[in-house]
Amino acid sequence: AQSVSQHNHHVILSEAASLELGCNYSYGGTVNLFWYVQYPGQHLQLLLKYFSGDPLVKGIKGFEAEFIKSKFSFNLRKPSVQWSDTAEYFCAVKRGGSQGNLIFGKGTKLSVKP
Amino acid sequence: DVKVTQSSRYLVKRTGEKVFLECVQDMDHENMFWYRQDPGLGLRLIYFSYDVKMKEKGDIPEGYSVSREKKERFSLILESASTNQTSMYLCASSPRGGLSPTYEQYFGPGTRLTVT
Numbered sequence: 001a002q003s004v005s006q007h008n009h010h011v012i013l014s015e016a017a018s019l020e021l022g023c024n025y026s027y028g029g030t031v032n033l034f035w036y037v038q039y040p041g042q043h044l045q046l047l048l049k050y051f052s053g054d055p056l057v058k059g060i061k062g063f064e065a066e067f068i069k070s071k072f073s074f075n076l077r078k079p080s081v082q083w084s085d086t087a088e089y090f091c092a093v094k095r096g097g098s099q100g101n102l103i104f105g106k107g108t109k110l111s112v113k114p
Numbered sequence: 115d116v117k118v119t120q121s122s123r124y125l126v127k128r129t130g131e132k133v134f135l136e137c138v139q140d141m142d143h144e145n146m147f148w149y150r151q152d153p154g155l156g157l158r159l160i161y162f163s164y165d166v167k168m169k170e171k172g173d174i175p176e177g178y179s180v181s182r183e184k185k186e187r188f189s190l191i192l193e194s195a196s197t198n199q200t201s202m203y204l205c206a207s208s209p210r211g212g213l214s215p216t217y218e219q220y221f222g223p224g225t226r227l228t229v230t
Contacts, residue, residue, distance in 0.1 A: 042223075044204065106154060
């Protein structure tokens with residue numbers, strides 16, 4: 001069965017530290033990849049997405065992610081985190097050509113200390 | 115802006131009750147989804163629908179059913195609520211999938227259901 005693995009359950013950083021959240025998926029075919037964020041008390045919202053082309057994708061709020069096909073990975077990065085980045089982050093995968101189902105990872109909670 | 119609304123933010127029901135959770139989207143999206151979100155388990159798909167009157171089981175459909183009589187509305191039904199169905203329920207919608215470059219799912223605010 002397809003799966004999405006997020007390596008860290010909870011990450012704690014100080015402001016200005018660099019962030020990298022890992023995401024690996026198990027499906028071998030064409031995929032579309034997403035990172036969603038859920039700020040405390042708010043809706044899940046899209047941070048960034050990859051469909052094709054440049055494997056380095058830039059999203060909102062200074063986030064970026066790199067698709068490495070050979071490693072089945074789509075890690076999320078930010079050079080310098082802020083307290084306002086405290087949230088839960090979810091990686092998701094959609095198989096190319098499928099109707100629309102996303103498979104989500106279990107999420108990584110990020111806590112940024114001021 | 116896409117808007118996905120859910121009928122209640124918080125709901126408390128008793129064991130054995132029939133529970134209806136409503137979701138409405140205003141962007142004419144073909145696809146609609148119901149997930150439950152539990153700490154440490156992420157989002158798990160309960161049911162989804164690609165069109166009116168169509169439904170497909172997701173990963174955890176047991177104890178749930180759905181109804182999609184109109185394109186904009188997707189209802190989740192707990193036939194006989196149990197305490198293990200206490201959870202956050204999220205509705206989402208998206209345009210039809212496939213190769214669309216604009217594809218993404220838009221989420222509602224969630225309904226926190228407590229079954230006592």
